[in-house]
Amino acid sequence: MKEEWEGLNLPDFIALLEPVPEPPPVSMVPQTAGWLWLGLLLLLLVSLLIWQIWRIWRRNAYRREALKELELCKGDAPAMARLVRRTALAAYPRARVASLFGREWLAFLDKAYGGDGFSNGPGKALEVAAYGKELAGNQASTLIREWIKTHRRENLNA
Numbered sequence: 001m002k003e004e005w006e007g008l009n010l011p012d013f014i015a016l017l018e019p020v021p022e023p024p025p026v027s028m029v030p031q032t033a034g035w036l037w038l039g040l041l042l043l044l045l046v047s048l049l050i051w052q053i054w055r056i057w058r059r060n061a062y063r064r065e066a067l068k069e070l071e072l073c074k075g076d077a078p079a080m081a082r083l084v085r086r087t088a089l090a091a092y093p094r095a096r097v098a099s100l101f102g103r104e105w106l107a108f109l110d111k112a113y114g115g116d117g118f119s120n121g122p123g124k125a126l127e128v129a130a131y132g133k134e135l136a137g138n139q140a141s142t143l144i145r146e147w148i149k150t151h152r153r154e155n156l157n158a
Contacts, residue, residue: 062090066148070141080144081129084109087148102127112151117143 005013030036066087073079088097088109100108106118106127117123122139 062087063148066090067145070145070148073141075138075141077125077129077140080140081126084126084144084147088112088151091151109147109151113147114150114152115146117146123147 005016008016030039066083069083070080073083085097092112097108103119106124109118109123109126110116115121118126121143123143125140
């Protein structure tokens with residue numbers, strides 16, 4: 001033992017100890033190329049998912065506007081008929097929709113959402129609604145709301 005340590009007790013020895021050096025910080029950068037590629041792939045997938053959601057949201061903007069306007073119509077038959085026509089013009093090619101009237105118009109609306117509420121239900125009143133006739137109350141408004149929410153282009157290819 002060294003001479004300078006003579007007569008020291010345990011707390012004095014502990015005071016002579018040097019602190020343990022801290023290890024270098026762990027790097028957060030991936031150490032292999034595989035992790036970098038996986039990170040880039042995940043970033044790409046998340047970006048594509050966000051882009052697809054944004055496209056769908058933008059593509060359905062006319063639906064949100066139509067639903068807001070339907071609330072303002074409050075049973076006004078001509079306004080509701082014009083709203084359905086404008087919504088269809090926003091969703092489908094003008095050449096396909098603009099010339100339709102009467103039973104052809106109602107058949108188109110039925111085919112677009114997969115039901116028969118326009119040809120055989122309360123939506124039948126849309127045929128004469130442009131002339132100021134009243135629609136069948138709340139049922140027609142519910143049917144129009146359903147059509148705005150659910151109509152699809154794919155149903156019209158047949």
